[in-house]
Amino acid sequence: MTRLHIRLAAIVAVLCLATAPFVLSPFSITLMNYIGIYSLVAIGLALLTGVGGIVSFGQAAFVGVAAYATAWVSALNGYSPWLGLVFGVALTCGVATVLGVVTLRLQGHFLSLSTVAWGLAIGFLFGNVEGLGRFNGISSIPPISFGWIVLTSSAQIYFLIWGIVVAVLVLGYNLLDSRLGRAMRALRGGNTLVESLGINAFRIKLATFVIAAFLASLSGWLYAHMSRFISPGPFDASMGIEYLMMSMVGGAGSLLGGVVGAAIVTLLKNSVQDYLPLIAKGASGQLETVAFSALFILFLQWARQGIVPFVARYLPKAKRDRPQPAPPLPRRVQPKPGELLLKVDSAERRFGGLIALNNVSFEVRSGEIVAVIGPNGAGKSTMFNCLTGALRVNKGEIVFAGRPITGDAQSRIARAGVARTFQHVKLRPRMSLLENVMLGTYARTHTGLFAGAFRLNRREEASARHEAQTQLERVGLGEKPFDLAGNLPLGNQRILEIARALAADPALLVLDEPAAGLRRQEKLRLAELLRSLRADHLTILIVEHDMEFVMSLVDRIVVLDFGSKLCEGAPAAIRSDERVQEAYLGGVA
Amino acid sequence: MTSDIAAILAIDGIATGAVYALVAIGTVLIFTVTRVIFIPFGDIAAFTALTLAALDAKRFPGTGTLVVVLACLATLMEIISLVRGGELRLLPRAVVFYLVLPLVVVGAAWLVMRADPPLAVRLVLALMLIAPIAPLLDRIVFRPIADGSVLLLLTVSVALHFALVGLGLLFFGPEGVRTDPLTSLSTEFAGVLISGQTMLIVLAALVFSGLLYLFFDFTLVGKSLRATAVNRTGSRLMGIRPERAGTIAYLLGSLMAGVSGILIAPVNTVFYDSGFLLGLKAFVGAIVGGMTSYPGAAIGAVGVGILESFASFESSALKDVIVFSLLIPILIWRSLASLHSEEEIEE
Numbered sequence: 001m002t003r004l005h006i007r008l009a010a011i012v013a014v015l016c017l018a019t020a021p022f023v024l025s026p027f028s029i030t031l032m033n034y035i036g037i038y039s040l041v042a043i044g045l046a047l048l049t050g051v052g053g054i055v056s057f058g059q060a061a062f063v064g065v066a067a068y069a070t071a072w073v074s075a076l077n078g079y080s081p082w083l084g085l086v087f088g089v090a091l092t093c094g095v096a097t098v099l100g101v102v103t104l105r106l107q108g109h110f111l112s113l114s115t116v117a118w119g120l121a122i123g124f125l126f127g128n129v130e131g132l133g134r135f136n137g138i139s140s141i142p143p144i145s146f147g148w149i150v151l152t153s154s155a156q157i158y159f160l161i162w163g164i165v166v167a168v169l170v171l172g173y174n175l176l177d178s179r180l181g182r183a184m185r186a187l188r189g190g191n192t193l194v195e196s197l198g199i200n201a202f203r204i205k206l207a208t209f210v211i212a213a214f215l216a217s218l219s220g221w222l223y224a225h226m227s228r229f230i231s232p233g234p235f236d237a238s239m240g241i242e243y244l245m246m247s248m249v250g251g252a253g254s255l256l257g258g259v260v261g262a263a264i265v266t267l268l269k270n271s272v273q274d275y276l277p278l279i280a281k282g283a284s285g286q287l288e289t290v291a292f293s294a295l296f297i298l299f300l301q302w303a304r305q306g307i308v309p310f311v312a313r314y315l316p317k318a319k320r321d322r323p324q325p326a327p328p329l330p331r332r333v334q335p336k337p338g339e340l341l342l343k344v345d346s347a348e349r350r351f352g353g354l355i356a357l358n359n360v361s362f363e364v365r366s367g368e369i370v371a372v373i374g375p376n377g378a379g380k381s382t383m384f385n386c387l388t389g390a391l392r393v394n395k396g397e398i399v400f401a402g403r404p405i406t407g408d409a410q411s412r413i414a415r416a417g418v419a420r421t422f423q424h425v426k427l428r429p430r431m432s433l434l435e436n437v438m439l440g441t442y443a444r445t446h447t448g449l450f451a452g453a454f455r456l457n458r459r460e461e462a463s464a465r466h467e468a469q470t471q472l473e474r475v476g477l478g479e480k481p482f483d484l485a486g487n488l489p490l491g492n493q494r495i496l497e498i499a500r501a502l503a504a505d506p507a508l509l510v511l512d513e514p515a516a517g518l519r520r521q522e523k524l525r526l527a528e529l530l531r532s533l534r535a536d537h538l539t540i541l542i543v544e545h546d547m548e549f550v551m552s553l554v555d556r557i558v559v560l561d562f563g564s565k566l567c568e569g570a571p572a573a574i575r576s577d578e579r580v581q582e583a584y585l586g587g588v589a
Numbered sequence: 590m591t592s593d594i595a596a597i598l599a600i601d602g603i604a605t606g607a608v609y610a611l612v613a614i615g616t617v618l619i620f621t622v623t624r625v626i627f628i629p630f631g632d633i634a635a636f637t638a639l640t641l642a643a644l645d646a647k648r649f650p651g652t653g654t655l656v657v658v659l660a661c662l663a664t665l666m667e668i669i670s671l672v673r674g675g676e677l678r679l680l681p682r683a684v685v686f687y688l689v690l691p692l693v694v695v696g697a698a699w700l701v702m703r704a705d706p707p708l709a710v711r712l713v714l715a716l717m718l719i720a721p722i723a724p725l726l727d728r729i730v731f732r733p734i735a736d737g738s739v740l741l742l743l744t745v746s747v748a749l750h751f752a753l754v755g756l757g758l759l760f761f762g763p764e765g766v767r768t769d770p771l772t773s774l775s776t777e778f779a780g781v782l783i784s785g786q787t788m789l790i791v792l793a794a795l796v797f798s799g800l801l802y803l804f805f806d807f808t809l810v811g812k813s814l815r816a817t818a819v820n821r822t823g824s825r826l827m828g829i830r831p832e833r834a835g836t837i838a839y840l841l842g843s844l845m846a847g848v849s850g851i852l853i854a855p856v857n858t859v860f861y862d863s864g865f866l867l868g869l870k871a872f873v874g875a876i877v878g879g880m881t882s883y884p885g886a887a888i889g890a891v892g893v894g895i896l897e898s899f900a901s902f903e904s905s906a907l908k909d910v911i912v913f914s915l916l917i918p919i920l921i922w923r924s925l926a927s928l929h930s931e932e933e934i935e936e
Contacts, residue, residue: 055740057747103917109626109739110920113876116747117916120869120909128906237865241747248744289755296748300741301733 006318017162021155030154031270033226035263036161040219042246042258043168044212049244050253051176052208053188054104055112057240058119062213064126064235066092066220071138071230072131081144081225089217095122096213100206119240127232137231144225157226164218165259171453172255178452178461179445184208186428186439192390193426195410196419198443198504207449238289245296251306260308268295320482323434323469326462329444331505332417334537335401337367341508341539342387347396349382356382357393358563364508369530369540371550374560375584381423383560384512384543388420389413401507415443419506421497423513429486433477433496436485437468440503471499475529491522495529502533509533509540515549527553547584551575559583598898604787604856606894607794611849612871613878613890614798615842620880621818622831622838625731625742630846631868632753633723637850638859639757641715642766649702651760652718653695659725660691666729687728691721708771716847723839723846732832750865757861765858771851790852797845798887804841814838866909870897873916879923889919 021029041059048054069091070084103114127135144151144160151157175181183204186194194201224230242265250261272288303310335341342364349357357379364370374380385391387398389410398406405413414420419440427436441464447457472478475495477488485496494514501509511530515523523546530540530553544550550557550571557574559566561583567574574580612630619627636652643650664687671679698714706714730749734741770786805811816824817834825831853859853867874893878885893912901908 055744102921106920109743110923112740112743113626114917114920116869117873117913117920121913124907124910124913128910238751241744241751244744245748287755287759290752290759293748293752293755297730297745297752300745300748301730304737304741 003318003320014166017166018159021158026154029158031266033154033158033161035259035266036158036165037219037222037226038243038246038262038266039165039259040168040215040222041243042250042262043165043172043255044215044258045243045247046250046252046255046258047172047176047184047215048208048212049247050251050257051184051187052205054205054209055244056115056119056209056212057112057237057244058115058122059212059216059243060235060237060240061119061122062092062096062216063220063223063239064232065095065122066217067224067230067235068126068132068138068220070221070224071141074225075138075141076131081142081221084224085221088221089214092213092217092220093210096210097206100209104202104205104209115240116237120237123232123236123240126235133231135232137229139229141224141228141230143228151225154226157222161222161226164222168215168218169255169259174455175449175453176255178455178457179442179447179464180204180207180449180452182431182435182439183442185431185435189426189428192410193422196388196414196422196426197439197500198411198414200409200411211449245299248304248306249296249299251308251310254306254308254312257306257308261306264307268292322481323465324462326466327459329441329460329463329467329505332507335366335507335539337537339366341366341401342541343397343399344383344387345397345399347383347386347393347398349379349386349391349393355563357386359396360560360563360565361396362558362565362568364539364541366507366539367534367537368556369534369542369554370556370558371542371544371554372558372560373544373547373550374566376545377562378560378583379563380543380545380560381512382563384510387413387510387541388418414504417505417507418510419501419504419508420510421494421501421512421514423516425490425493425497427485427493427496427500429484431485432482433472433485433488433499434465434468434481436496437471437499437503438464440471440500441467443504468499468503471502472496474502475499476525489522491518491525494518494522494526498529498533502538507539509538511540511542511544513544513546514542515544515546523549594902598902599895600783600787602895602898603891604790604894605853605898606874606891607791608849608853609867609871609874609890609894610794610887611797611845611852612868613874613886614801614883615845616868616872616875617878617880617883617886618801618814618838618845619842620875622814623727623731623735623742623835624739625727626739626746626872626880627723627839627842628743628746628868628872629723629726629750629753629864630842631864631866631871632750632757633719633843633846633864634850634853634867635859635861635864636722636753636757636761637715637719637847638768638854638863639761639766639861640718641711641851641854642768642859643761644702644711644714645768647702647705649699650715650718652715652722653698655756655760656691656695656718656721656725659722659729660688663725663728664688666733687725691725694718694721712851715851716844719847719850720840720843723843724836727835727839732835735831735835750868754862754865757864761861763861765860765863766854767858768851768854770855786852786855790856793848793852794887797848798883801841801845801883810837870894870912873912873919876916876923877919 020032041063045056045059048056066088069088070081073079073084073087074081099118103111106114126132132138144157151160176185183199187201187204191201246261246265247258249264250257269292272291340363344360344362346359346361347357348359360383372380372383382391386393389408392407397404400416400418403416405416445460445464447460451457469478469481472481475498477492477496477499485493488496514526518526527549533540542550542554554571556569557571558568559574559580566579566583567577612634615630616627619625640650640652664684667683667687668680671677671683694717698718701710701714726749730745731742734745771789805815813824813829814834814837816827817829817831821831870893871890874890875886877889877892896915897908897912900911
């Protein structure tokens with residue numbers, strides 16, 4: 001399957017959509033309109049929940065904010081629905097920004113619970129505010145009009161709704177395939193990963209959250225002007241979970257899944273309403289909810305992946321072209337060989353009463369490979385975390401390239417030129433090797449939200465792809481750039497992490513126990529790769545446990561024991577140092 | 590607001606809060622043992638009230654049918670999973686636990702009910718009928734995904750709540766109920782009239798939390814539950830079955846929720862869907878305790894009750910808006926207070 005096939009399929013789908021109103025019955029068109037309106041919310045949730053990993057139960061409230069806003073503007077105050085659109089979108093995005101700023105720092109289920117909370121609070125508000133018609137709602141909302149064309153019938157508004165859905169899909173897929181989209185797709189890997197790439201995780205989360213709210217507000221605007229009447233019912237908590245269900249059924253993480261999910265849930269609901277009364281007479285309303293929730297639970301138990309990813313597995317893989325040569329990305333000014341690059345000055349870190357780092361000082365000069373070693377519990381990982389900004393030192397100072405970085409955020413340290421790898425590999429298993437490495441170029445590129453969605457970033461994107469391919473080739477993984485990272489063996493995953501770090505054009509490469517869990521052959525390959533990097537004048541700091549791996553590789557070794565620096569020197573000197581032998585092997589009798 | 594009104598509101602709030610506290614403690618119990626945020630606890634409380642009302646009216650409550658249906662489903666699932674796993678020798682036990690036991694409870698309730706029993710017996714009947722529901726739901730709904738992320742479990746739990754609301758309407762009908770007060774005593778304290786029901790509520794909350802404390806600290810089963818809460822794998826290595834611990838937690842939790850349902854039924858009219866708000870408010874309380882601390886949950890729940898009482902005096906329409914808006918700052922505080930190990934989200 002090539003790009004051409006995908007384009008053809010998309011064109012056929014759009015043509016089908018365009019001819020549908022001339023073929024279908026009015027009832028089916030109305031149903032299609034609802035599917036389109038729900039799709040918008042579900043697509044937003046696919047981005048937020050599926051891609052970004054933020055489960056929101058509160059999207060219905062955003063739909064409601066926009067619907068009530070436009071109803072207030074057009075029905076109660078007599079202005080144009082277009083003004084209602086502007087007001088509704090602005091208000092919804094404003095509310096989402098405030099809620100996002102307040103809640104998006106919450107972790108895991110706390111965040112989802114907060115969406116339940118504000119979803120309910122906003123939902124209750126609709127029914128209780130005097131000016132919004134309370135539980136009676138707002139009626140006689142005017143239809144949308146383009147000049148003299150007034151969209152009163154469902155066949156007319158159909159084109160507007162599905163036009164928006166198609167546009168949102170196209171822009172959404174563009175966005176996901178751009179710099180910001182890759183950052184969004186990295187969110188599920190955890191904050192440490194995202195920040196280590198020089199990405200401000202909070203801002204990406206906020207952007208995703210507001211985009212989802214924006215789509216919900218479009219949906220709310222269309223809903224209000226299509227049904228011409230609104231009441232609190234369609235925006236309450238149960239609708240919130242229904243939206244979530246749509247996006248999960250379709251396949252969380254797949255934008256098309258949002259549309260498929262919305263269609264399936266809407267049609268299913270419709271047929272449940274049709275057929276349940278035949279099975280159990282007189283109990284339709286309540287059984288509908290039960291049947292529906294039961295289906296959802298069964299679905300979550302048996303097919304968490306969702307429909308679109310399930311079907312996609314059986315479709316032939318899209319063939320993609322190798323990245324073509326492109327103008328290189330700008331490089332940073334590298335420090336001169338031998339120059340002081342990193343200086344740790346009497347660093348101290350305490351955890352309660354435990355001193356994990358006690359007055360540790362050492363230096364790394366440009367062009368060297370330095371190892372920090374020590375037995376278990378020596379404070380290696382703490383040292384590492386303090387260097388990369390995951391932890392803060394309580395006392396002392398860390399200076400990188402002449403600039404103090406003590407207490408800086410991880411993403412700032414990363415942008416200053418410190419690239420890292422992880423002891424427990426943090427890759428995005430469902431992204432290709434190439435995309436994983438392209439994540440590394442984030443801090444070197446500048447494409448924003450709109451440029452990404454409208455594909456105005458072609459040149460920079462080509463450069464980033466070329467850079468990623470170059471780094472893949474540099475580490476020896478250039479053969480199959482479109483394989484999924486999750487399919488690599490552990491040794492190659494480690495090496496892929498190094499390629500990702502290299503793509504950031506770092507001044508200092510920090511490796512966290514790179515040999516842990518590797519087989520002997522893999523270790524030898526890794527050592528060889530690191531030597532070739534040194535030949536390119538890259539400075540490398542390795543925090544490692546494995547003495548053998550370190551000894552033959554590095555220029556200098558810093559030995560930590562019980563949080564203090566034991567000694568420092570060339571590998572041979574360290575090997576014969578009695579204190580080191582004692583620390584590793586116990587006292588010499 | 591005069592001090593008299595403030596005192597009345599405070600007492601009212603404490604009584605409501607005590608009801609929430611019982612549900613909140615149950616929520617914490619289930620969460621720590623099974624990682625499920627069991628939103629439907631409020632529904633269990635509401636169903637207990639509706640069951641009691643049906644018993645009072647000498648009707649056999651829909652709860653009976655519900656238990657029978659759930660028991661059949663759970664047994665079926667258990668049999669299928671045992672047959673698939675080739676553990677046929679465990680079949681009789683499974684049938685006893687998942688089918689016979691619940692059926693015996695329902696049958697006994699049906700028989701006893703015909704003898705027109707006094708109130709105390711009816712209370713016990715209501716609690717007995719409600720007790721199997723949550724453990725059976727655990728078997729049917731949560732056990733197949735016990736390894737899922739907290740978020741998956743939460744999503745399922747929310748869906749389950751909506752299923753239960755539908756079932757509630759089906760089995761109990763749309764009418765609200767208000768049962769007779771359990772006591773008609775009242776007393777005056779510092780110039781404010783306190784009804785016996787209020788005192789009973791607070792007393793019951795204290796007694797049941799106390800009993801739970803004793804259970805956890807002084808019985809082996811209680812300790813095994815605590816062990817499961819701390820570390821599932823570790824406790825499994827010690828010979829504790831997490832599934833069994835989960836069942837016990839659901840039973841205990843249901844008991845607490847049931848008691849709260851019985852206590853609140855004479856004070857507020859209870860509908861088939863009243864459980865949601867009750868459960869969520871209890872849940873706000875549980876979050877104050879970080880979802881891990883029982884005293885924290887109880888204090889939080891009482892706080893929510895008092896807040897709600899004062900909020901409804903200021904603006905009865907917006908009281909729920911106020912209570913749930915308050916949850917957000919609490920969540921932020923909790924999220925900052927608890928150190929999280931970074932959890933990667935399931936792919």
